[in-house]
Amino acid sequence: MKHSLQRKLLYSYMAVIIIMLIMVSIGVSYLIRDYFIFSKKRELMNKAYELSRVVDDYYQGTINLHQLGIFINSVDSFLDARIWVVDGSRRVIAMSTPQRRYGPGGPWHRPGMRPGGMGIPLEANARGMIRKCLEELNQVFEGREWSTTLRHPFYDEEMLMVSIPVIQANGGMNGIILLNSPVRSINEYMQRIYYYIAAIGLVAVLLTIVIVNWLSRGIVRPLREMQLAAQAMACGDYNRRTGIRTDDEVGELGKSLNSLAQDLERFVSETEKVDKLRRDFVANVSHELRTPLTIIRGYTEALTDGTAADPALQAKYLGMMRDETERLERLIKDLLDLSRLQSQNTNAEMEPIPLAAVAEGVVSIFRRGAEQKGVQLQAEKLEENTVISGNGDRLTQLLLILLDNALKFTPAGGKITVGVERDKNLILLAVSDTGSGIASEDLPFIWERFYKADKAHSRLSVGTGLGLAIAREIIELHGGTVEVASAPAKGTKFIIRFPSLEKELKPV
Incomplete structure (x- = not known):
């Protein structure tokens, strides 16, 4: 049977409380009872010494036995103690006889017994019980005090017995005085205390x-909240959080569990994203490879089976096969470039690079092609103090990609502008065109591999669909950021911000 932690805690605390109550009750009861017994013993001892003077008067002949009996009976009535006077030969010469305390059948109403002093006949059983009591008083007859609590063999109840010797003036001993006080009143009081303790308990x-x-x-x-959160995580739900806000160890555990869930959620999200990119990449690569290979295979079969017997047709087929082979070569080259950039193995090749000079060099490469297409290509604001820490080949590749895309999508009569300038601790590289532009819904995806804004991956262009993905890796490699603004039929503008070399060399 499964017991909850709450029930276990409840049972444990209850067991501890009950055990503590029992121990305290026992300890307090013993302490109170011992205190009452001790107080009663001191009282009886004091009264016994006062009685010893009266008993001594009896031995001196000042009073007779009858007067002694009356006196000890009167003392018994207010002291609530049975008084025995025993002489030196261990004979009981007087007993107090409080008849009101005993009904028929009590010790003073047994057959052949009646109250009185010496000479009053007692039955044999009573005399035996008296002798048994006196056997405990050896040390008193030796001159020492004695006290104990026991079940009295004569009165048949629990009593506190106190005894002292009666010493003569010359140092001799006349006998002893024995006081027997019932402890039933103490027991009754203790029983009430037990009732109170039980009620309080x-x-x-x-x-x-x-x-x-x-x-x-x-x-x-x-703990239950953390259990449910852990179960949710075990089932793949990493959005569940605990609502624990305490500053103790449980609160720290709850915060750690929330942090773990957040990390797992982020990890799973990144894993799913990477897995999706991997699947898309494999699908796109397969598509990009399959199409040229299919074309090459078709033309090869046409040439080998004699379908294309015309030399002009054969030359056309061979030219198309060459174009598709070059396309495959560019695709493989771009894939290798992208892989190298993502592995970031080029960090060791960083050096001070004048970005304006690199931009001017790339613009000169595209100038003739722009003129042939009827596109105006200009380099504006090429400031000289625009040095960054970078890789010259990669920065040249970045500009080649951006200008190639700008020239490709800018019609005749359009304009392409390249600028490099300083903005505080940043170096800005801007490439803008007045081409066909990019739709707003396509802007978030232009950096993905094989993505083309025409949605159809048209084969009229010679691009591989990896150019901007490579460009983004180059920008991130140099610690830069990029911003794109574009509108259909109005053109596109790329603004790339690089940290200047002075900022990177500034002491920490």
Whole structure:
């Protein structure tokens, strides 16, 4: 049978409280009883010494036995103690006889017994019980005090017995005085105390149940929340969070669990994203490779089976096969470039690069092609103090990609502008054109591999669809950021911000 943590805590606290109540009750009861017994013993001792003077008067002949009996009976009435006077030969010469305390069948109403002093006949059984009591008084006859609590063999009840010797003026001993006080009143008082302790204990247990139940709920509730969160994570739900806000160890555990869920959620999201990119990449590469290979295979079969017997047709087929082979070569080259950039193996090749000079060099490469297409290509704001830490070949490749795309999508009569300038601690590279532009819904995806804004991956262009993906890796490699603004039929503008070399060399 499964027991919850809350129930275990409740049972444990209740067991501790009950055990503590029992131990305290036992300890307090013994302490109180011992205190009452000790107080009663001191009182009886004091009264016994006062009685010893009266008993000494009896031995001196000042009073007779009858007067002694009346006196000890009167003392018995207010002291509530049975008084025995025993002489030196261990004979009981007088006993107090409080008849009002005993009904028929009590020790003073046995057959052949009646109250009185010496000479009053007692039955044999009573005399035997008296001798048994006197056997415990050896040390008193030796001149020492004695006290004990036991079940009295004569009165047949629990009594406190106190005895002292009666010493003569010359140092001799006349006998002893024995006081037998019932402890039933103390027991009755202790029984009332037990009732009070039991009632208080019951209230304490009930309060303990309420308080411990409340406390255990406060302990178990956050643990339950963490259990549900862990179960949710085990089932793949990493959005579940615990609502624990305490500053104790449980709160720290809840925060750690929330942090773990957040990290797992991020990891799973990144994993799914990477997996999707991998699948898309494989699909796109397969598509890009399959199409030229299919074309090459078709033309090869046409040439080998004699379908294309016309020399002009054969030359056309061979030219198309060459174009597709070059396309495959560019695709493989771009894939290798992208792979190298993503591995970031070019960090060791960084050096101070004047970005304006690189831009001017690339513009001169495209100038003749732009003139042939009827596109105006200009280099504006090429400031000289625009040095960055970078790789010259990669920065040249970045500009080649951007200008190639700009020239490709800018019609005759359009304009392409390249600019490099400083903006505080940043170097800005801007490439703008007045071409066909990019639709707003396509802008977030232009950096993805094999993405083309025409949605059809038209084969009229010679691009591989990897240019901007390579460009983004080059920008990130140099610690830069890029911003793109474009509108259909109005053109596109790329603004790339690189940290200047002075900022990178600034001491920390």
